[in-house]
Amino acid sequence: MKHETKTHGAARAVAPKPALRRFHQARWDEPIIFELSVAGQRGVLPPEPEAAIVETAGDVFDNLPASLKRKTAPELPEMSQLHVLRHYLRLSQENLGVDLNVDVGQGTCTMKYSPKVNDQLARSHKLSELHPLQPLESAQGILEVMYKLEGMLKEISGMERVTLQPGAGSAAIYANISMIRAYHEARGEGAQRNEVITTAFSHPSNGAAAKVAGYKIITLPPDADGYPDFDALKAAVSKRTAALLITNPEDTGIFNPRIEEFVRLVHSVGGLCSYDQANANGILGITRARDAGFDVCHFNLHKTFSTPHACGGPAAGACGVTKEIAPFLPTPTVEFDGAKYYLDYNRPQSIGKIRPWYGVAPNLLKAYAWIMSLGADGLREAAEIAVLNNNYLLHQVLKIRGVSAPYAQGKRRIEQVRYSWEQLASDTGVHSEEIGWRAADFGTHYWLSHHPFVVPEPMTLEPTESYSREDLDEYARILNHIAEEAYSNPEIVHTAPHNSAIHRIDQESFDDPEAWAVTWRAYKRKYKK
Amino acid sequence: MSKKQIVYPYIPNSVPAVKDAMLKAVNAKSVEDFYADIPESIRFKGKLNLPEPFLSEAALTRHVEGLLSKNQSTRDVLSFLGAGCAQHYVPAVCDEVNSRSEFLTAYAGEPYEDHGRFQTLFEYESMMGELLNMDVVNVPVYDGFQATATALRMAGRITGRNIALLPATVMPDKLSKIRDYLKPDMQVELIPFDEGTGLMDMSALKNQINAQTAAVFIENPSYLGFLETQAEEIGKIAHANRAIFVVSVDPISLGVINPPVEYGGDIVCGDIQSLGIHMNYGGGHAGFIASRDEEKFVMEFPSRLFGVATTSVEGEYGFGDVAYERTSFAVREEGKEWVGTAAALWGITAGVYLALMGPQGMEELGRGIMQRLRYAVRKLNQVAGVKTRFSVTPHFKEFVVDFNGTGKTVEQINQALHERGIFGGKDLSAEFPSLGQCALYCVTEVHTQADIDTLVNAIAEVTK
Numbered sequence: 001m002k003h004e005t006k007t008h009g010a011a012r013a014v015a016p017k018p019a020l021r022r023f024h025q026a027r028w029d030e031p032i033i034f035e036l037s038v039a040g041q042r043g044v045l046p047p048e049p050e051a052a053i054v055e056t057a058g059d060v061f062d063n064l065p066a067s068l069k070r071k072t073a074p075e076l077p078e079m080s081q082l083h084v085l086r087h088y089l090r091l092s093q094e095n096l097g098v099d100l101n102v103d104v105g106q107g108t109c110t111m112k113y114s115p116k117v118n119d120q121l122a123r124s125h126k127l128s129e130l131h132p133l134q135p136l137e138s139a140q141g142i143l144e145v146m147y148k149l150e151g152m153l154k155e156i157s158g159m160e161r162v163t164l165q166p167g168a169g170s171a172a173i174y175a176n177i178s179m180i181r182a183y184h185e186a187r188g189e190g191a192q193r194n195e196v197i198t199t200a201f202s203h204p205s206n207g208a209a210a211k212v213a214g215y216k217i218i219t220l221p222p223d224a225d226g227y228p229d230f231d232a233l234k235a236a237v238s239k240r241t242a243a244l245l246i247t248n249p250e251d252t253g254i255f256n257p258r259i260e261e262f263v264r265l266v267h268s269v270g271g272l273c274s275y276d277q278a279n280a281n282g283i284l285g286i287t288r289a290r291d292a293g294f295d296v297c298h299f300n301l302h303k304t305f306s307t308p309h310a311c312g313g314p315a316a317g318a319c320g321v322t323k324e325i326a327p328f329l330p331t332p333t334v335e336f337d338g339a340k341y342y343l344d345y346n347r348p349q350s351i352g353k354i355r356p357w358y359g360v361a362p363n364l365l366k367a368y369a370w371i372m373s374l375g376a377d378g379l380r381e382a383a384e385i386a387v388l389n390n391n392y393l394l395h396q397v398l399k400i401r402g403v404s405a406p407y408a409q410g411k412r413r414i415e416q417v418r419y420s421w422e423q424l425a426s427d428t429g430v431h432s433e434e435i436g437w438r439a440a441d442f443g444t445h446y447w448l449s450h451h452p453f454v455v456p457e458p459m460t461l462e463p464t465e466s467y468s469r470e471d472l473d474e475y476a477r478i479l480n481h482i483a484e485e486a487y488s489n490p491e492i493v494h495t496a497p498h499n500s501a502i503h504r505i506d507q508e509s510f511d512d513p514e515a516w517a518v519t520w521r522a523y524k525r526k527y528k529k
Numbered sequence: 530m531s532k533k534q535i536v537y538p539y540i541p542n543s544v545p546a547v548k549d550a551m552l553k554a555v556n557a558k559s560v561e562d563f564y565a566d567i568p569e570s571i572r573f574k575g576k577l578n579l580p581e582p583f584l585s586e587a588a589l590t591r592h593v594e595g596l597l598s599k600n601q602s603t604r605d606v607l608s609f610l611g612a613g614c615a616q617h618y619v620p621a622v623c624d625e626v627n628s629r630s631e632f633l634t635a636y637a638g639e640p641y642e643d644h645g646r647f648q649t650l651f652e653y654e655s656m657m658g659e660l661l662n663m664d665v666v667n668v669p670v671y672d673g674f675q676a677t678a679t680a681l682r683m684a685g686r687i688t689g690r691n692i693a694l695l696p697a698t699v700m701p702d703k704l705s706k707i708r709d710y711l712k713p714d715m716q717v718e719l720i721p722f723d724e725g726t727g728l729m730d731m732s733a734l735k736n737q738i739n740a741q742t743a744a745v746f747i748e749n750p751s752y753l754g755f756l757e758t759q760a761e762e763i764g765k766i767a768h769a770n771r772a773i774f775v776v777s778v779d780p781i782s783l784g785v786i787n788p789p790v791e792y793g794g795d796i797v798c799g800d801i802q803s804l805g806i807h808m809n810y811g812g813g814h815a816g817f818i819a820s821r822d823e824e825k826f827v828m829e830f831p832s833r834l835f836g837v838a839t840t841s842v843e844g845e846y847g848f849g850d851v852a853y854e855r856t857s858f859a860v861r862e863e864g865k866e867w868v869g870t871a872a873a874l875w876g877i878t879a880g881v882y883l884a885l886m887g888p889q890g891m892e893e894l895g896r897g898i899m900q901r902l903r904y905a906v907r908k909l910n911q912v913a914g915v916k917t918r919f920s921v922t923p924h925f926k927e928f929v930v931d932f933n934g935t936g937k938t939v940e941q942i943n944q945a946l947h948e949r950g951i952f953g954g955k956d957l958s959a960e961f962p963s964l965g966q967c968a969l970y971c972v973t974e975v976h977t978q979a980d981i982d983t984l985v986n987a988i989a990e991v992t993k
Binding site: 032046053057060065075076081088100140167169209213259311312314352362364378384389391413440466467502522 | 557578580598603612618622631635637641643644645646650660664665675785791792810813824837852853857858861872880883884890899903904908944975977978
């Protein structure tokens with residue numbers, strides 16, 4: 001029907017397809033799930049106990065005091081199975097997973113591809129339906145995975161031992177500071193060493209977790225070049241110093257070349273050094289925590305080692321420690337006696353438990369499988385390409401009007417960059433946050449920075465190894481397009497997003513105890529009287 | 530021999546020509562240029578000593594499946610293990626939703642990209658709120674241990690006091706976590722339990738509570754499976770002493786058991802593994818914390834609290850962070866404890882589970898578990914030398930079986946049960962030496978009459 005092409009063309013009512021993707025998120029206007037409830041509908045039926053059970057059991061509530069017997073049924077939604085599924089699938093379409101977008105905009109988060117095969121393997125009932133207390137001889141496969149993953153992370157960090165118990169990165173930071181505290185206590189210096197030093201560009205959980213562990217926090221500002229200020233460290237260290245908690249490269253993507261001096265200085269006063277390796281993705285096989293003198297370190301397995309981010313967990317953290325700190329590791333450790341794998345609880349100096357059982361097993365399996373799919377050469381390739389991608393994106397982004405990459409001018413970056421739109425904001429009145437909202441219109445994420453904003457009008461991009469050159473070019477084109485809009489038609493940025501599932505949210509209620517509503521029942525009580 | 534150039538499926542720019550073109554585009558000679566700031570002294574020389582990789586997906590699958598095949602799952606055998614991690618039926622829709630790329634691979638986007646994550650987590654909070662009859666529920670923390678430890682710290686901050694009173698029946702692992710987490714600011718004191726009923730020794734509670742008591746904590750059901758029938762009175766004693774009453778619950782019990790707020794609970798916490806999440810060898814946990822909608826409570830949560838709001842379009846719902854300034858995200862170490870990646874997808878999953886179950890499902894399920902438990906208890910008590918402990922007290926899901934009268938250790942019995950294809954209950958002899966040879970058994974809706982009969986017959990056989 002070739003002859004129809006012409007008439008078709010002439011009949012176009014819509015503007016031609018532009019250079020940039022015409023993304024539009026699904027907009028299902030999905031009600032709150034309670035609004036979908038229809039009295040009597042059922043989603044699943046629980047298995048009924050057999051008649052003999054019911055008969056033998058009798059009235060199971062006969063010895064329950066009135067105070068413990070539920071009087072009115074919980075007002076959960078009543079829905080058929082399809083309706084539950086449909087509700088959640090519609091909401092899933094209003095959510096942007098890595099698998100769907102060029103997810104370089106969530107800097108510091110290491111949004112890499114999580115291989116599907118690893119998810120599939122972890123769903124096996126040979127893992128998902130394992131009970132943590134089943135006999136060790138019936139769990140040799142997963143114990144072997146944990147033991148070998150520890151071995152690989154030991155090699156990658158240069159450390160003596162690694163625990164896989166923490167539930168995520170911040171839990172690993174806490175485990176490390178708890179071990180540091182136990183170490184100083186064991187040496188009789190627990191009370192004396194009551195200060196922890198961290199840096200302004202470190203993840204907020206470093207200071208926050210150390211404070212939970214009882215420490216006073218000293219934060220080093222960046223110096224003029226963006227490095228943690230060495231003079232400030234000199235002024236901060238003393239016999240009160242328990243530890244330095246530091247990241248390298250920091251979220252600026254700048255590697256601190258004096259890191260050994262930092263470590264030596266802290267060691268010289270008897271403090272320990274803890275390396276937050278949330279930013280390890282660019283340096284796998286390039287430089288290791290132990291080689292720079294660190295006593296403890298941690299990896300986020302959901303970042304560098306690819307286990308999916310899962311909307312914010314389940315994740316997994318891994319803490320590496322030196323021989324001196326190893327006695328304080330959480331219990332149990334996974335050991336191998338040459339014939340079988342087992343759990344060792346006999347660790348008298350241990351800090352005890354960080355979480356139930358042994359760690360987030362499915363994610364440990366996924367991290368293991370990821371490393372096993374790449375090997376030493378592949379890990380190094382991942383790191384090098386992550387860094388190449390970042391420097392390539394940096395090169396493209398710096399061509400855009402109004403943006404800069406503060407600090408370390410003319411230097412290369414490792415795996416991410418914290419940019420600044422200060423110039424654009426002062427030229428146009430468009431703020432970085434609004435650029436992010438506008439970026440949503442093109443089907444991408446965008447992230448500013450942790451608080452406080454040391455870099456004005458910040459934007460943090462981390463491309464990882466997962467994205468192609470074309471992906472990076474596309475992301476840079478989106479940013480360029482928005483910057484051009486800011487200069488020519490700022491209103492379109494100010495009023496973004498336009499293509500999202502929802503429109504601009506009214507923020508006032510979130511900080512007002514009279515108005516906020518954390519549950520639907522609270523909302524109904526406050527607004528639907 | 531020249532090395533074969535590998536193009537990695539997960540690394541698109543590992544194509545040599547692409548790599549070269551990109552290096553050229555940024556005026557770099559090699560990737561070494563990017564690492565110029567890393568001093569030679571800390572450069573790793575050589576190649577990491579890692580196992581040879583399985584480059585093809587097929588080979589990787591064969592390798593990992595080979596490892597997993599060494600495991601025996603609770604689908605291969607009959608399991609009665611619990612101890613805070615239980616085998617429940619996971620509806621297919623739960624796995625379907627949490628396997629979706631859109632949720633599984635998302636992270637920390639704003640409500641404009643990730644509206645779905647905000648709404649599903651708000652709905653999770655809301656459905657938990659209905660189960661608990663409470664207006665404030667957090668986005669999940671790591672697990673129930675963490676939820677309890679944080680709930681106790683919240684009580685410490687609210688009251689300005691520093692002692693938490695816990696029943697001596699708390700799981701020692703959980704106690705270890707709590708002690709470590711509270712250490713610098715709060716002390717933990719244990720209240721003894723009655724050896725006959727398992728219940729809290731009320732006179733000890735009255736003796737130990739004082740003006741330094743920040744929190745009185747109970748578990749309902751307890752680690753040992755019994756329900757603390759004195760809960761209401763314990764709450765009154767806590768309140769009379771201006772302490773916070775913190776109650777941990779298994780949420781799957783709440784279709785039939787009263788939520789703690791109805792007997793005085795101020796902060797309620799626990800683990801949601803039972804709500805549609807596989808055991809995952811202990812990797813399926815997530816914790817919840819709930820309170821009344823009072824500012825003094827809300828402002829002490831470290832976790833994210835997603836709230837519902839209006840948008841610029843009438844009738845549209847949007848979501849965002851309630852009282853964000855209390856978090857470490859906003860104010861670093863000046864925030865309440867810390868917040869970070871924890872277990873959000875398990876929260877979404879638990880929401881799916883509660884929506885599928887509905888009020889009727891939760892009621893039927895809870896009743897069914899109690900019926901199976903009582904059936905198991907009655908049958909086991911007919912076995913010579915075997916009796917169940919604390920049986921005058923009502924139970925939910927877990928119960929203690931006393932093998933002291935059999936002349937055999939739990940270890941011996943469990944080994945013999947395993948040979949018969951059964952995972953027996955958790956050996957309590959090390960955790961609670963005063964109980965001697967006792968084991969903690971768990972029955973849920975997955976167990977049929979035949980399963981329980983098989984267990985009872987096997988126990989009779991191996992204890993003969």
